[in-house]
Amino acid sequence: MRQFLARHQTPVLLIVALAVIAALTAVIGADDIQVTLTEMLIRVTVVVGLYVFIGNSGIISFGHIGFMCIGAYAAAWATAEPSFKGIMLQGLPSLLQDNQFPFPVAMAGAIILPALVAALFGLAIMRLAGTAASIATFAFLIIVNSVYSNWDSVTAGVSSIIGIPTVVGPWTAFWFAAAAILAAYLFQISRFGLLLRASREDDVAARASAVHTIRMRLAAFVLSAALVGAGGGLYAQFLGILTVDPFYLGLSFITIAMLVVGGMSSLTGSVLGVVVVTAIVQVLRVFERGIPVGGTTLALPAGSQELGLGLLLAVILIFRPNGLSRGWEMAVLRSGPAKATDGAVLLTSDPNTLNAR
């Protein structure tokens, strides 16, 4: 039992840490803190989703925010007021147009639709490698953005979808973040995850050892799209109003920044990145709003929050290119007997040591 816990402690610890944060939020109860932390927990789901693909495959994807957009709209289609949908979204099938579905149905849609799109799109692009793959995901983001901001009868175009029930608070967001962490961990220690990591380290050697790189990548791509899509669904039902604008380059940048700041080769890194970046952005936001100093208010000009984030990312890339976590996974228990065996065996048998680069 102890060994089982020691072996799989990382996701448990991460989930406990987030639970503490969610509980503190509930105790403090102040509205703006609730909003900030709910948003943070939603981003954990999104960034962990990004990590499942980027962290395991080593391919940078700029397109995942497109899946978030798809997930958010799927949830909005299911839950927005039928009266609104009847007027503004006449292109929707009547099943969606005339009914208002509960939260679980909406979330199922927000998970399944992006996963389907990822499976189709992934089948096409997963055989591309490196930069070509990154550019293809970029193209995907632009395609999603172009389609969703112009398909007026289904997405309300550039105007917004309103009347989405706001049912997501810190605890709902927490449960989804926890589920995302668990899913990411299970994938990471699965045969697929291990083989994919092997191909990340040395594609040629992995292929030579009969690893179907493309199949592994596709599995990671679909799972990560599903998680990011779930994040989108949560986001829609957290805000209650939805437009296409936020799901573009800015959000892509911030989520990738979170992953890089935390360290993109470990699960702990992806969660840590979200927490650290959220904290920093929050501090900068306070300064931007202004701090009263003896009668006058000293405020940073608008844009300094983003500028600070950009500088932070650049500094971390230069001084800690592997992120704050450097591939480290959170652990308090020592995994006992396994350490005693031959180091070479340990390297191949314990999935966690693969993370230490």
Next chain:
Amino acid sequence: MIQFIQNLIDAVALGSIYALVALGIGLLFGILRLINFAHGDMITIGCYALIVPSADVTAHLLIGGWTPLAVIPAIAVIVVAAALLTEALVFRPLRRASSPTLMIASFAVSYIIQNGILIAYGARPKAVDFWSGANTQVMIGDLRIPMLQLITLTVTLVLMVGLSLFLKRTSYGVQMRAAAEDFKTAQYLGVRGNVVIGLAFAISGILAAAVSLLTITQSGSLTNTMGVPLALFAFVAVVIGGMGNLVGAVAGGFLIGIVLTMLQAYLPPELRAFRDAFAFAFVILVLLVRPSGLIPARNIIERV
């Protein structure tokens, strides 16, 4: 027929702008394996350098009001300085970093520049009246040829020929090509890495400066993210043209210009709003058929 030729002229003019941007991006990619997102923001810097820094909506020309013979070198110097600065502060410390790390770093640089401009100039878009005299048209029979498109095409050709002469005929050019071929071996043979990389950034700065003057003359408006779409389309041009070779970058740039213009002209009206979606779907298609681009570079193929 006339309409088609007209579309073709527009396509080539748009394509030549993308080709210029793609050249600047492709040059750095060839030597450093750096996909420089911040190249678009170099173009933005060139445009904003024309006006007085202020948060007013109406922009006042400062450098932009000088005679063309003074404006062109001044803007070139400013953009080149900015490009060299990003190299010294961010890309030099990261020289041994992997390609994805470099790409993310350039994303960060781009974000810093965009928001730096936002702080200095305010968030509102600005209107600028810069060389608007160039926006006249020449009629050849039934064909309408905007003066600016002729200028754009000429500038593109001159810069392209100039760059290729520089790369083929001068000692520095030969060193740059050697570095692009195999950076380590070139260094062992006496090519100074810092000089060559600095030079590449400087040349990409000059190309960006040219694009910024051409763009601002045509559009007459300034926003802090104006360079982003140009850079996006140019990346795609570099990738589908064949990464790591300049002919490919230029060909890709023209191809993107032609595809966009033709989609705009010949898509059924109800689908025209989805032009970018079609263009990028085409890009993915090209990548699927030729993953290493239309004109693959020899030195980029992985040898095992």
